[in-house]
Amino acid sequence: MRTHCYEIDGDIFSLAELENCVIRGNLPAPYYPKPPFVTAPKKSRGYLAYALEYVDPRLCFVLNNGNKINPPLISILKTKSLDKQLDSITSRVLNNSIKVDLTKNIVTLPKVCDV
Amino acid sequence: MTIKAFYDIQRVRNIDEGVHPLQGFPLLAIETSWKCHYLAFKTNDIRFGFLDMINKAIFADSEDMSASDEWKARMWQSVQSSADSSGEREKWASIISSKKQKQRIVLNSRRMPFDCDEFSFQKRDNNLFQQNLCSFVENLLQKALSFSLENLISNPKGFVSFLDETSRLRTFPLRSIDKSGKGAFCIYVNLYHCLLQHALLLATGGPPTKVRTKPPSKINSLTSPNIVRSFLPEKCCTFYENSLL
Secondary structure, rough: OEEEEEEEEEEEEEEEHHHHHHHOOOOOOOEEEOOOOOOOOOOOOOHHHHOOOOHHHHOHHOOOOOOOOOOOOOOOOOOOOOHHHHHHHHHHHHHOOEEEEEOOOOOEEEHHHHO | OOOOOHHHHHEEEEEEOOOOOOOOOOOEEEEEEOOOEEOOOOHHHHHHHHHHHHHHHHHOOOOOOOOOHHHHHHHHHHHHHHHHOOOOOOOOOOOOEOOOEOOOOOOOOOHHHHHHHOOOOOOOOOOHHHHHHHHHHHHHHHHHOOOOHHHHHHHHHHHHHHHHHHHHHHHOOOHHOOOHHHHHHHHHHHHHHHHHHHHHOOOOOOOOOOOOOOOOOOOEEOOOOOOOOOOOOOOEEEEHHHHHO
């Protein structure tokens, strides 16, 4: 994720940079950053030229980086039906990750819900 | 110095004058499955002489080997080993990974930017411009997702054309996109998934199967005032019913 890079528009991005500095570039930094999280150098604001300004909280359900919790299928997002697609993916992820134990009265939520 | 076996060369072609940066020097491209190599010549005559010689040496008495299993195996081996030791090292800033400085490996470098098809649509009509970029990325992702172990083995040339398409991203006008709209959101997310799939397909050991897919990363917990932006799949937080009330 960190060393495997792509050249786009004359600049080089690793997959981790693409995710954390570009797609999530205008979102707050994590409380507990763990690999492969990367941050841009403090003095550098250059990445903001690429950072996505459209912020949608459902992004975290849509981004699929191959982990087990992610849905097995990747959806091709289309502008016209974006909201429907985001709703559908979000509910699919939550349905798969939320567990309810009626006998113990316990609801187990994914880490994404840990606010 | 790069040494290529005749067996690995797929095609040798001229590069048109006027499209490459070495004006006045005729250029020739030697294509292998992973990378195109470019040779500059002093004159056109020397280039044609070399082209003639290399074509005779490679293609004159050899049958089409691209259907043979051995050729396919060599192709995959060269693609994957090149992904591990891609060129252009030390050209870009290094990355700290596991407390060590590591060099970047650029994976979409099969063709040089001047050898890729240009994005012909101009930014006169902003909506149309964005729509065209959207459709390009959608098609690219569709192609990336269409590969399976079976069709990669039966038709490896389709994968080589996919590598060419990703080389086009070197001139993809990412900076010119209006980043505040839904279109940009779709482009970015589709592009990310496409490149992730590309990286997985090039992973040593071949494309991932259901059995041996490993998570490429552990996920972080990114928080904002209203929502946590990502999630750690292995660990979950548990809320007791009473505490929710």
